[in-house]
Amino acid sequence: MMTPHINAAAGAFAKTVLMPGDPLRAKYIAENFLDNPKLVTDVRNMLGYTGEYQGKKISVMGSGMGIPSISIYAKELITEYGVENIIRIGSCGAVSDKIKLMDVVMAMGASTDSAVNRTRFANTDFAMIGDFDLLRKAADAAEKLGTNYHVGNLYSSDLFYSGDEARYDLMEKYGILGVEMEAAGLYGVAAEYGARALAMMTVTDHLRQGLHLSAEERQHTLNEMIKLTLEAVSGDL
Ligand SMILES: O=P(O)(O)O[C@H]1O[C@H](CO)[C@@H](O)[C@H]1O
Numbered sequence: 001m002m003t004p005h006i007n008a009a010a011g012a013f014a015k016t017v018l019m020p021g022d023p024l025r026a027k028y029i030a031e032n033f034l035d036n037p038k039l040v041t042d043v044r045n046m047l048g049y050t051g052e053y054q055g056k057k058i059s060v061m062g063s064g065m066g067i068p069s070i071s072i073y074a075k076e077l078i079t080e081y082g083v084e085n086i087i088r089i090g091s092c093g094a095v096s097d098k099i100k101l102m103d104v105v106m107a108m109g110a111s112t113d114s115a116v117n118r119t120r121f122a123n124t125d126f127a128m129i130g131d132f133d134l135l136r137k138a139a140d141a142a143e144k145l146g147t148n149y150h151v152g153n154l155y156s157s158d159l160f161y162s163g164d165e166a167r168y169d170l171m172e173k174y175g176i177l178g179v180e181m182e183a184a185g186l187y188g189v190a191a192e193y194g195a196r197a198l199a200m201m202t203v204t205d206h207l208r209q210g211l212h213l214s215a216e217e218r219q220h221t222l223n224e225m226i227k228l229t230l231e232a233v234s235g236d237l
């Protein structure tokens, strides 16, 4: 079996796929957190691996950056490879002083300036929400591991370089917890094709305070989020 973007064999993916934006983060997770990881797809270097966690099959694959990219991979994973659960594990920027660097943000919902969900939903506003069961398990895992986390609304932006300070004010007023570039697209695909999805982000940047995690801090905190995610999904693999 092959799609235009995934060259894995039929059955190569587990029913649960962790999805960081960066394919090299997928490689890092496979090599450092999974047992017996095998590369199953590498079209365009968008690396995907399947291995085991606590003896059960699990996959990890990069999504690329932005809603169009994750929409292609998530759709093909669900419809062509039978994937049932996709958990995005990414990075985001914060706009509120209540959110600190290294906190984890779990997207109960995802707002966006992208048109994709209006395009797929008769030009009306479909509420982009994460799967409640995955969200509850992720929050429970964060409590267990003592992670600082927030649950609420995220903003998936088409522009990384927007420079729109007024929009950051609006986001803060409306309680947006983080800005990233994929969650609303992932939630739309999951709704359209009947899969479960959750997006979780580590806060790596503070867009109002001009703060950015160092490379080492990014690595460390992303490790925490990966452990949290594996703990959250371990009962369902
Ligand atoms: O760290 P990842 O998962 O790539 O997520 C964030 O980082 C990228 C921008 O640098 C965008 O993909 C954004 O959503």
Ligand SMILES: O=c1cc[nH]c(=O)[nH]1
Binding pocket: 091, 092, 093, 094, 160, 179, 180, 181, 204, 205, 207
């Ligand atoms: O999209 C993103 C990702 C990380 N940090 C940001 O500020 N924006």
